[in-house]
Amino acid sequence: MPLPPDFSEQEHLQSVVRKWMNREIRDYFRTSDEGELDEDITTPKSSLAWACSHKDTDSLIMTQLRWLLFERVRLQRIQVPITGIPTGTFQPTRRFKPQIQLYFQEDLEDVDVEFAPVTGEVSFRLMQYDSDTITPAIAQVLATRVRSNFAVGGGYQWRKGRGMLSYTDKRKGYQLQILCRNEGSGRELVDRVLDVGQDTPDWEKASYSENLEEGAAYPVIPPTERIYGEIRRLPRRRPIATVRFQYALLHIWGLQNPIPLVDRTGLWPSELAS
Numbered sequence: 001m002p003l004p005p006d007f008s009e010q011e012h013l014q015s016v017v018r019k020w021m022n023r024e025i026r027d028y029f030r031t032s033d034e035g036e037l038d039e040d041i042t043t044p045k046s047s048l049a050w051a052c053s054h055k056d057t058d059s060l061i062m063t064q065l066r067w068l069l070f071e072r073v074r075l076q077r078i079q080v081p082i083t084g085i086p087t088g089t090f091q092p093t094r095r096f097k098p099q100i101q102l103y104f105q106e107d108l109e110d111v112d113v114e115f116a117p118v119t120g121e122v123s124f125r126l127m128q129y130d131s132d133t134i135t136p137a138i139a140q141v142l143a144t145r146v147r148s149n150f151a152v153g154g155g156y157q158w159r160k161g162r163g164m165l166s167y168t169d170k171r172k173g174y175q176l177q178i179l180c181r182n183e184g185s186g187r188e189l190v191d192r193v194l195d196v197g198q199d200t201p202d203w204e205k206a207s208y209s210e211n212l213e214e215g216a217a218y219p220v221i222p223p224t225e226r227i228y229g230e231i232r233r234l235p236r237r238r239p240i241a242t243v244r245f246q247y248a249l250l251h252i253w254g255l256q257n258p259i260p261l262v263d264r265t266g267l268w269p270s271e272l273a274s
Helices: 009-029 045-051 060-078 138-150 181-195
Strands: 100-104 117-126 157-160 165-170 174-180 205-210 222-226 230-233 242-250 259-263
Touching: 009 045, 009 060, 009 205, 045 060, 045 157, 117 174, 138 181, 138 259, 165 181, 174 181, 181 205, 181 242, 205 222
Parallel strands: none
Antiparallel strands: 100 117, 100 242, 157 242, 165 174, 165 205, 222 230, 242 259
């Protein structure tokens, strides 16, 4: 059958893309298959879903931009850091234990134009579980505890500084090193982390240290050196910044992808606790 006389390659292409692309977007963001997409863009998840969705009035450039955004969102979901436990005494008992990782990042409006956003990460092992004993119900409980400790009220703000509060209890899976502005703020973060695992800190296992010459050891503006043929500024060491909770992942040995427990960014729409 010949093509209709008023056939438009552009309109046909966009119609096919719209039907196929929006179906994938609805599935990814778990939007209802019936009716239009939710126009509420007040949450990161709904805002991303609306921005990615192809509209009937879109130009070819808009169609391409929306698809590139959606592909970037999906790609970032699987680009998680590769982490591991160094070979040593505790490898046989800790290597395959489930791990929770909490991710933090500086608000973009607070980022110095000459530097990348300051980030932070806290992780610990669930020593009471193995890959065959942890269940979706247990993960749901953990997600709820992460949410109550870190995701409410705009997200918990970790005030990173130059002091170091260390908390070590390897038997329970904790080996924390918290950069903080004072001992009190470090204790607060440790207390929240341990509460996720339904533990209470034993402060005999903690220590706090500060450099006697912080200004020289961790300059606000680092010096420059010749790197790769050009004069470049060295990375900052222990920058003072406030980083906000972004998302938490549960890594279980044997699963290809981590399980998103809580997510404030919209990059993990299958989070367990929203």
